[in-house]
Amino acid sequence: MDFLPIFLNIQNRPCLVVGGGPVALRKAELLLSAGAAVKVVAPEIRAEFADLKPAPECLQEEFQPHHLDGTAIVIVATSSQKINTNISKLAMERDIPVNVVDNPALCSFIVPAVVDRDPIIVAVGSSGAAPVLARLTRAKIEAILPQTLGRLGELAKNYRQAVKDRFTSITVRRRFWELIFEGEVADKVYRGDFEAGEQQLQELLVDDAEEISSAGEVALVGGGPGDPELMTFKAVRLLQRADVVIYDRLLSPEIVNLARRDAERIYAGKASSKHSMPQEDINALLVKLAQEGKRVVRLKGGDPFVFGRGGEEISELMNHGISFQVVPGITSALGCSSYCGIPLTHRDYAQSVVFATGHLRNDTVDLNWEMLTQPNQTAVIYMGLLGLAIISEKMIAHGLSAEMPVAVVRNATMPNQKIVIGTLANIFDKSTAAGMTSPCLIIVGEVVNLHEQLKWYREADTTATA
Numbered sequence: 001m002d003f004l005p006i007f008l009n010i011q012n013r014p015c016l017v018v019g020g021g022p023v024a025l026r027k028a029e030l031l032l033s034a035g036a037a038v039k040v041v042a043p044e045i046r047a048e049f050a051d052l053k054p055a056p057e058c059l060q061e062e063f064q065p066h067h068l069d070g071t072a073i074v075i076v077a078t079s080s081q082k083i084n085t086n087i088s089k090l091a092m093e094r095d096i097p098v099n100v101v102d103n104p105a106l107c108s109f110i111v112p113a114v115v116d117r118d119p120i121i122v123a124v125g126s127s128g129a130a131p132v133l134a135r136l137t138r139a140k141i142e143a144i145l146p147q148t149l150g151r152l153g154e155l156a157k158n159y160r161q162a163v164k165d166r167f168t169s170i171t172v173r174r175r176f177w178e179l180i181f182e183g184e185v186a187d188k189v190y191r192g193d194f195e196a197g198e199q200q201l202q203e204l205l206v207d208d209a210e211e212i213s214s215a216g217e218v219a220l221v222g223g224g225p226g227d228p229e230l231m232t233f234k235a236v237r238l239l240q241r242a243d244v245v246i247y248d249r250l251l252s253p254e255i256v257n258l259a260r261r262d263a264e265r266i267y268a269g270k271a272s273s274k275h276s277m278p279q280e281d282i283n284a285l286l287v288k289l290a291q292e293g294k295r296v297v298r299l300k301g302g303d304p305f306v307f308g309r310g311g312e313e314i315s316e317l318m319n320h321g322i323s324f325q326v327v328p329g330i331t332s333a334l335g336c337s338s339y340c341g342i343p344l345t346h347r348d349y350a351q352s353v354v355f356a357t358g359h360l361r362n363d364t365v366d367l368n369w370e371m372l373t374q375p376n377q378t379a380v381i382y383m384g385l386l387g388l389a390i391i392s393e394k395m396i397a398h399g400l401s402a403e404m405p406v407a408v409v410r411n412a413t414m415p416n417q418k419i420v421i422g423t424l425a426n427i428f429d430k431s432t433a434a435g436m437t438s439p440c441l442i443i444v445g446e447v448v449n450l451h452e453q454l455k456w457y458r459e460a461d462t463t464a465t466a
């Protein structure tokens, strides 16, 4: 971040606008809407400035350094580069925050694009790099936020103190507000029935306060294969209200960062050769945090119930009577399939698909090879990179052609996705030569040949087909 987004209180503070044209007019209007005492300086000032409410003080003269005296901030919107540069320099020397329109190099602050649902304000900035993109982003946010959001904010403002007096625990207070903002009170306000919403809030505050439980709970959440946009709405919603997030190694920072800023984040990462936190410790931690009254999200790569040990974790929660829910995620086999253009089933090549773990244990891979090598089937092998040579050998030994196509996919669905295509006979050598490292998924079957025709996602580096 090049600029820190903050909201500045300029109520009744003197603020200076240098310039008298249409851009300066918009800036003066913005400052006035935040309650500033605006002074406009320019040799020529458009008549519309006089129509602003409240009318700013207009000084029809050339800018002079003394105009900066006592000003809280200054916005410069003149067409003269020389004047802009000079004012920026003078303001910076005097530690007065300065914005020169369309000239980030001369700014010490930037005016964001604003979505105004007062008291809820969304500010969108691009660090001066792409104001048009910021404006288009603002338009998107504008479209999704209810027009009446501000009324809900107003309601919260009016009852803030009462809620604080009623609930001493911060956690319970936060849950009360979540109940208000995500439940019927919000629905009523959004559809314009402010009074009914307020009445329900009052009832909840008085009558049902005890129902705002301080009990902890755990959500086992599938974070999908990597691309954050493949998360479910539910996963994102739960992440954003969690007190603690315990996440695995395969989760990208973009996904973990969807959690509330002040949520505690605990890394429980697992690599195939070393477990940084033993499973028993993770189970015990989930129980402990929930018993402390925390809302815990146990965030897992892909789907929690596909080679994710989700079953073990919830059985431990059940044993301790802890409330939980499970949110499915897109398992990496499906992510790989879509993002590599390799349909796992296909009318002509594969009528079934089987998922297996190729985890190397005691230098061998113990799988049902007969089942895995059925004709017209796609086999998807998780955690199989280390055992790839053995897997290929066993599949050939159990009847698959040495020429059977194989794909090894790393970091599927992410910008650094990499795919190596080969055959059972040569895939180990090819993926070793390509420097493939975990996490990789292996896809074995005729469908792999479709990659060349159906691939659509930009890959970091794709080796040639066999």
Ligand SMILES: C[S@@+](CC[C@H](N)C(=O)[O-])C[C@H]1O[C@@H](n2cnc3c(N)ncnc32)[C@H](O)[C@@H]1O
Pocket: 225, 226, 250, 300, 301, 302, 303, 304, 305, 306, 307, 308, 330, 331, 332, 333, 336, 381, 382, 383, 384, 409, 410, 411, 412, 413, 438, 439, 440, 441, 442
């Ligand atoms: C412990 S398993 C977890 C599987 C996860 N629960 C799922 O549904 O995808 C980890 C293995 O999943 C596979 N995997 C997970 N994410 C992947 C990705 N983005 N690209 C390729 N393989 C991935 C790899 O085989 C990795 O070794």
